[in-house]
Amino acid sequence: MTDQAVDPDGVRLSGEGQFLGRTRELKELRADIERAGLDTLAGRKAPRARVLLIAGRPGSGRTALAEELVRTVADRYDGVLRARLSEPDGTPVPVADVARELLTALDVPAPAGAAEDDLTAVLREALADRRALLLLDDAVAAEQVDALIPDAPECLVVAVSGGPLTGIADVRPCTLGGLDTKAALELLSRHTGSVRVTVDPRSAERLVEECQGHPAALMLAGGWLAARPKAAVADLAKQLHAESDEGNPLSRVFQLVHGTLPAAAARTLRLLSLAPAGLVDPHTASALAGCSVAEARSALDDFVALGLLHAVESPLPQYEVPGCLYPLLRALADAQDRPGELRLARARMLERTVRLLQSSRVITETDSPEAREKLQGMPPSVRFPSPRAAEDWLRIRRPALLASARLAVADGELDTLARRLMSQLVRTMVAHFGMRAAAPDLYVLHGLVLDVAERRALPREKAAALLNLADLDAQTGRTREALVRYRAALDAGREANDPYATGRAMESVGGAYLELGDYERAADWFGRALAQRLARGEREEAARLYGRIAAAHTCAGHYGEAVRNWRAALAGHRRNGDVPAHARALSELARVQEYAGHPEESLRTCQEAVEWARRAEDLRLLAALQVRLADTLDRLGDPAAAQLHRGAAERLLGQELSGGETGPQQSEDPKQGENACEIRSTFAED
Known part of the structure; x- marks a missing residue:
């Protein structure tokens, strides 16, 4: 579970010293944890975790209050999980993405491309035996929170939202307004210094009134005063009062701060509204503003001092645009910067x-x-x-x-x-990260590639994206979904006249049917792929496909067809000079001959395979063949010779282990995931 937190509102009332204000709200929230729920009062056991709601406008300190509540009660729980349910621009984060992030924090694997219901079910199962505390920040709708509530009464959910979460039973709301005057003055003095507040307390109180006790507005006002040691608190209060008809307190203070920035800094600040997920680093700011990385880093630090950004705790310099300021920045950028400049x-x-x-x-x-x-x-x-x-x-x-x-x-x-x-x-x-670890993100990215390919009518890239998505579906057991995508990839490949895509799609369709147990169709589709490879003179791929056809016939019990195709595969590998593949094909041929009830033929083929495995220096295959020879000799009534071969297998395995792992051997089946990272386009090369 994670214990790192970022306040999306940019209001950190507990960042320095003790938590400011909200004493009554904090006391009520803690009491709500202990209070009996409706199910308990009705004599029923609570079916799910209790939900506490902290509601307030962005910048009201709602996240800071939630964090303080979590800090004070965290020792009652096994751990704390945090998730943010919306982007800085207010776009809801898909519940599936949130569930996956929470499962990652719990070290629980989640298959790539899994549906929302499947992921939330896995999450509830993972939390069923835990006493966890979930902080769900910046919720947009009740449905987001409801899908993530654990089916465990011992857990607690603290949700942060801009309004009520209608539809969630027995939710305990706590609605925030402005800070009380004492807490607001202390927040202001943390930025301006206590002297400027104590020497003119009336003006400081007037400034608090103009800001309506809104924490984010007070922080911006404090940052503005801190950057101007000679500016009087009274002057700022008067200036805000003169603009009292223009928007809410936060908007008025922000407009003032932005208006007093140098032109270059103001432009850089507006362009930060383009930062993805509201996350900015010096490279992002440098590219947006068209300045050096050093200049961008300096500007970002200045914005932090003014309360316009806050630094994210990270080994690398990283900053976040406060959620309460994002719409203001975006509106200013749209109003003051030309569309072409923003696009550039x-x-x-x-x-x-x-x-x-x-x-x-x-x-x-x-x-x-x-x-x-x-x-x-x-x-x-x-x-x-x-x-x-x-x-x-x-x-x-x-x-x-x-x-x-x-x-x-x-x-x-x-x-x-x-x-x-x-x-x-x-x-x-x-x-x-490797294919397996990156698979969930790859699934998302290949889906985006598919969106662009369909929008731009790019059949070649559409085929590649569909193949990649289907491969990931197949790896996570969604074979039928993979089959649908493989067929769609085949259509796109044919439209693009792309022999690579069509060949791989046909073979993958066969592999999907093989996995589903439809061996006749599997052999048929492998045969179609083989015909294309032969027509194009691709001998190595053709030899491998003969093996796949043989495997399908073996599963179907058609041993005669299987033997015929393995012999064709052997001929291909021999012509290609592929010694390891020739050895493996002989091994599989011996297995089929044994299944067909021809132990003498199997014995001769297996002995030949041993010689080829020695040439290939494939110790694992050689050991497996020695074991198979032993089993065949046992069935033929020669236990002494069988014992010799078993001893040879044990020595070979011991020799291999002492020489280090060589990794799993390849089979005749292609590695279905080896192309899952491929986006075949004119931009794939650097």
Whole structure:
């Protein structure tokens, strides 16, 4: 479980010293935890966790209050889980994504591409025997929270929202207004210093009134005064009073702060509304504003001091746009910056992200002279000092990178950059995390690629995306869903006249039917793929497909057809000079001959396979063949010879283990996931 927190409102009432104000609200919330629920009063056992609701406008300190409540009661629970249910622009985060993040925090595996109901069911099961505390921040709708409530009365859910969560039974609401005067003055003095408040307490109180005790407005006012030591508190209060007819207190203070910034800084601040997921680092700000990384870092730190951003606790410099300020920034950007300038800034940000991803991936290819040369040709600002530094950057920036891909696809006007971004992101994630660990993110990315391919009528990329999604479906046991996508990929491949896509789709359709136990159709589709390979003169692939057809016939009990196809596979491997594949094919042929009731033939084939396995130096296969020879000799009535072969197998296995693991052997079936990271387009190459 995670114990890290970020306040999306940007209001940290407990950041320095003790928590400010909200004493009554905090006391009521703690009492609500102990209070008997409606089910208990009715004599029934509560079926689910209790839900407490903290409701208030963005910037009211609602998250800070929730965090303080969690801090004071956390010792009663096994751990704390946190999740944010909306993006800075107010877009709800899909419940499936939230459930997956919570399962990751619990170290519970979740299959890539699983449906929302499946993920929430796994989450409820994982929390069934726990006493967990869930903080669900920035909820948009009751349905989001309801789907995540554990079926465990010992758990507690603290939800933060802008209003009531109608539809959730027995929810305990706590609605926030402004801070009381004492707490508001203390919050103000933390930024301005206590002297400026104590020497003119009436003006300070007037400023609190103008801000209506709104914490975010007070923080902005305090930051503005802190940056101007000679400015009087009274002057700021008068200025805000003169603009009292223009919007709410937060909007008025923000307009004042923005209006007094230098033009370049104000423009940079407005452009931060384009940052994906509201997460900004110096590279993002640099690309958006068109300035150096050092200048961007300095500007971001200045914004933090003014209360316009807050720094995220992270090994790398990272900042977040407060959720309460995001709509104000976006409105200003739309009003003061031309659409073309905003599009150009977004394009610069995407291009910088592509370069960083490329650098992060290339540094993992340390054995490649071409990769080293490519890395040296990159600007120093986008290079990473080591593969570990590149992986850390990728892990930390992962939420922003995924959000960047989603926004680029949703934009619809930057599809070329979006395709390059997704291609690099997929390849970089696989390079650093591996296929299995990256699978959930790959599923999302391939889905985005499919969206762009369908929108732009790109059948080749559509076929690749469908193949990749189907491979991930197949790996997680959703074979029927995979079959539908493989067939759709075949149609797209034919439309694009792409022999690679059509060949792989036909073979994958056969593999899906094989997994479903429909061996006749599996053999038929493998045969179609084989015909295409033979027509194109692809001998190695054709030899392998003969083996797949033989495997399907073996499963169907058609041993004669299986033997015929294994012999065809053997002939192909022999012509290709593929000694390991020839040895494995002989091993499988011996197995089929044994199934067919021909132990003498199986014995001769197995002995031949042993010789080929020795040539291939495949110790595991050699040991397996020795065991099979022993079993065959036992059935033929020669136990002494069988014992000799078993002893040889034991020695071979001991020799292999002492020499180190060589990894699992390949089978005649292609590795279905080996292409799951592939986005085949003109932008796949660097």
